[in-house]
Amino acid sequence: MRFELVKCPEFAQWVRSLNPTDQRWLSVAITSSQSVNGSSAMPTIAARLKTERKRLNLTQAAMASLCGISREIWCRYEQGNGLPGAEVLQAFLKAGGNVHFVLSGDFPVGETLLLERFRACPKVLQEAILRALKTEH
Structure with missing residues (x-):
């Protein structure tokens, strides 16, 4: 997948590190927000x-x-x-x-990815993560 829209090498490297499903989702989000005929196509x-x-x-x-x-x-x-x-x-x-x-x-990629991965975890792991987050440090 090529992202010609993006000129930032760090961002391009991060995109390449995503799994194919996340890359497709990001591609759709970027494509649908590109300008059309010089105007924003939100x-x-x-x-x-x-x-x-x-x-x-x-x-x-x-x-x-x-x-x-x-x-x-x-x-x-x-x-x-x-x-x-x-x-x-x-x-x-x-x-x-x-x-x-x-x-x-808004497309909060990091938060969305975190939530998707959390939901994919077994219930016992979700519970352990929640316990760890509730622990005061």
Whole structure:
């Protein structure tokens, strides 16, 4: 994967150190924020919902089911013909979606990666990590 957009060698080296899934996600985020015809093309909530669904490797039907809505309603969200409510966003979060990114457009790569890796850990390891974080130093 080449990142011609980035001129910083340290950043390029960091990107190469990411696993392929994280590289694809970062590529989508950078591509969707590049300028189009000289103007900023900040992706909409609809576009970011689609980006997150694809990052999770889910179909529209699968994401809709996880969120407790029909595929048709999910399609409307991705087309920008409606906004998900709090209940849908909460289910989206539980499914692994990055609600902060969807709503704000901010892409906290480090925090997102940390959260994804934490969620992938066995429960016993998650509990040990939480105990360590609660310990006063």
